Amino acid sequence: MVSRERVEGVLQRIRPLMQADGGDIELVGIEGNMARVRLRGMCAGCPSAHMTLYLGVETALREAIHEFERLEVV
Amino acid sequence: MRTASDFAPENVVVGTSPRMRAVFDFVRVIGDSHSSVLVTGESGTGKEVIANMIHHASPRRHRPFVAVSCALFSENLIETELFGHERGAFTGAIREKAGRFELAQGGTIFLDDIDDVPLGMQVKLLRVIQNRTVERVGGTRTIPVDVRIITGSKRDLRQLVAEGKFREDLYYRLNVLPIVLPPLRERREDIPVLTDAFLRRFFRQRGENMPDVSPVVRQVFMRYDWPGNVRELENACERMAQTSTCGAIKLGCMAANLLFQAAPAAPAAQPAESPAVGPELEAVDPTPAASSISLDDRLREVEANLITWALRVTTGNKSKAAELLKIKRSTLGDRIQRCGLRVDDDEAAPPTTESPQFAA
Numbered sequence: 001m002v003s004r005e006r007v008e009g010v011l012q013r014i015r016p017l018m019q020a021d022g023g024d025i026e027l028v029g030i031e032g033n034m035a036r037v038r039l040r041g042m043c044a045g046c047p048s049a050h051m052t053l054y055l056g057v058e059t060a061l062r063e064a065i066h067e068f069e070r071l072e073v074v
Numbered sequence: 075m076r077t078a079s080d081f082a083p084e085n086v087v088v089g090t091s092p093r094m095r096a097v098f099d100f101v102r103v104i105g106d107s108h109s110s111v112l113v114t115g116e117s118g119t120g121k122e123v124i125a126n127m128i129h130h131a132s133p134r135r136h137r138p139f140v141a142v143s144c145a146l147f148s149e150n151l152i153e154t155e156l157f158g159h160e161r162g163a164f165t166g167a168i169r170e171k172a173g174r175f176e177l178a179q180g181g182t183i184f185l186d187d188i189d190d191v192p193l194g195m196q197v198k199l200l201r202v203i204q205n206r207t208v209e210r211v212g213g214t215r216t217i218p219v220d221v222r223i224i225t226g227s228k229r230d231l232r233q234l235v236a237e238g239k240f241r242e243d244l245y246y247r248l249n250v251l252p253i254v255l256p257p258l259r260e261r262r263e264d265i266p267v268l269t270d271a272f273l274r275r276f277f278r279q280r281g282e283n284m285p286d287v288s289p290v291v292r293q294v295f296m297r298y299d300w301p302g303n304v305r306e307l308e309n310a311c312e313r314m315a316q317t318s319t320c321g322a323i324k325l326g327c328m329a330a331n332l333l334f335q336a337a338p339a340a341p342a343a344q345p346a347e348s349p350a351v352g353p354e355l356e357a358v359d360p361t362p363a364a365s366s367i368s369l370d371d372r373l374r375e376v377e378a379n380l381i382t383w384a385l386r387v388t389t390g391n392k393s394k395a396a397e398l399l400k401i402k403r404s405t406l407g408d409r410i411q412r413c414g415l416r417v418d419d420d421e422a423a424p425p426t427t428e429s430p431q432f433a434a
Contacts, residue, residue, distance in 0.1 A: 013337040016370050021290040021325040042324055048317035049326025056330015 002065050007035050010064045011057070025053065033069040035061065086127060087271040089264030093256045097124065104251050105131030110203070111224040112188075112231065112248045115255030118305030121226035124253060125184040134222060137181030140174050145187035149195050154211050156185075157202075163212025175208045178221045186226035188248065189234060193241065200244045223248070258300040258307060262408045265295050265307065272308050273323070276315035287323040294328065296412065298336040378413040381406070 004027065011025055018024055023041035030036075037057065043049035050073050058071035088098060101124065104111065111128060113121045122141055129139045144152055154163075158173030174183060185191075191199065202208055203223060207216045225248045234240035258265065269287070277284045291314075300306050314327040325333065384395035396406040 012369070014333050017290055017294065017333065017337065018325055020293075020370075021288050023325065039326075043320075043326030046319050046326050048319055049324075052317070052326055052328060052330045052333075056333055059330070060334050 001032055002030060002035070002068055004030055006065050007061060007068075010061050011037070013060070014057075025057070028074055033067050034072065035068070035070075036072045036074050038074050086123060087268055089261060089267055091256075091261035091264045093261055094264060097253060097255065098127075100253060101127050101131055104128065106133065107251065108132075108222050109250040110222070110248050111251045111253060113224065113226045113253045113255065114230060115226075115228065116257050116303055117228055118303030119255040119257060120304050121186060121255060122184060124255065125182070125186075125224040125226065128224060129182040129184075129222075132182065132222065134181045138178050139182050139184065140178035141184040141186060142174050143186045144195075145190040149192050152191065152195055153198065157198075157208045157210055159211040160213040163210070167212065170210070173208060173210065175202065175219045175221055176217060178219075180220055182222045182224060184224045184226065187228070188225040189227040189229045189231060189240070193239070196241045196244050200241065200247060203244075203247045256404075258303045260402070260404050260408070262296055263411065265300075266292065268304060268307055269295055269311060272311035273315060276312050280315065285318060285322050288325065290325055291323055291328060294325070294332060294336040298332050374413055377409060378415055381409060381413060381415060 007027055007030060011027060015025060018041075021042060023039060023043050026038045026040055028036040028038050037053075038044075039049060039053060043053075054071060054073050061068045061071060088094065105128065111125070113124050115121050125141065126139060129135060142155060154171070154173070156173050156175055158171050158176055159167050161167060161170045185199075202219070205216075206220070207218050209216055231240055231245050231249065235242050235245050269292070270284070273287065274284045295307075295310075302309070310329060310332065313329060314323050317327045380399065381395070384398045385392070388394035388398060392406055392410075393403050396403040399406065401409070
């Protein structure tokens with residue numbers, strides 16, 4: 001199981017940028033090697049943003065955490 | 075696909091950086107000439123755009139401009155592509171075909187990726203340039219060609235000559251008028267102008283006005299290294315024009331790799347001497363509930379401090395300061411601007427501590 005801290009560590013890399021743009025990314029929960037995140041504020045309802053963040057965050061998580069498997073945007 | 079008119083001088087986006095202005099001025103100067111031009115620059119820096127501008131600025135502008143990438147073909151294919159072939163020259167040559175040199179008759183040929191041309195082919199090219207004639211493959215006829223030759227290279231040809239991979243005689247024939255295009259990361263001041271121009275164009279194509287671009291998006295664009303140069307920036311803008319759904323361009327419209335690579339915590343983004351940041355950053359803060367810190371601002375502070383320090387000990391000499399920081403002089407200029415530092419432009423600033431200042 002991946003630790004919440006390590007996932008947060010990756011999210012923290014882009015969080016300041018997102019917050020500066022009126023949004024945020026929230027770690028909802030971790031299940032085994034899978035994490036669930038939610039977009040808040042600006043871009044929250046936008047399908048493009050979901051795709052952007054989904055692909056980008058998942059790639060970054062896999063790079064940073066070897067055993068990480070899957071990201072879900074809820 | 076691009077059309078020739080995209081490259082007409084009035085349609086080319088002109089950056090404001092001194093290095094690009096020098097390029098454009100030079101293009102104007104050499105417009106009247108018929109001499110060969112060698113355009114060197116990384117992929118995506120606009121070699122073909124410049125070649126086309128040269129063509130448009132020349133008396134040949136009403137004649138064809140033919141662009142060929144020499145990386146696409148095998149040696150045999152390059153030969154038939156450039157010089158053409160006669161009917162029956164080889165299996166499948168059911169009819170004769172004019173080569174690109176013939177098609178460019180009276181105009182300009184742009185041979186891109188010249189650094190990928192094998193040595194055997196280089197000899198043949200040299201002969202064409204010296205004699206100003208071509209012979210089709212399988213033919214005996216000598217066809218005179220009046221074509222201005224512009225070549226593009228992503229590598230330094232001189233280096234290839236030194237390594238024995240490129241013929242010296244051909245190099246001198248091609249490199250009569252050299253143009254070097256700087257990578258986008260070395261002229262970051264052009265990023266906003268280019269971004270706006272591309273966005274405006276892509277939104278115009280959709281019949282819409284360009285929406286506001288959030289400052290954060292601009293910040294990320296300024297910080298990203300753009301390994302694919304202007305072409306990558308253009309693609310990023312096209313993408314944003316397609317993905318924007320809310321009448322504004324915000325972070326969510328952007329490609330995520332850009333976001334992460336431009337995020338300041340990316341590895342190797344900091345000089346090793348930096349005392350405040352180290353690899354221990356990886357070992358994440360064990361108390362995530364602690365009050366938030368803007369990593370951005372913190373890193374910029376470190377950067378500004380180091381630059382200020384370097385400028386102080388070199389009494390404001392930017393070249394020496396850049397050496398101290400193990401970065402290029404041009405990069406230092408960019409960083410100074412990015413950090414909002416105000417530095418006296420004259421290299422021999424007074425040796426006191428107050429020469430570099432934070433901008434108000």
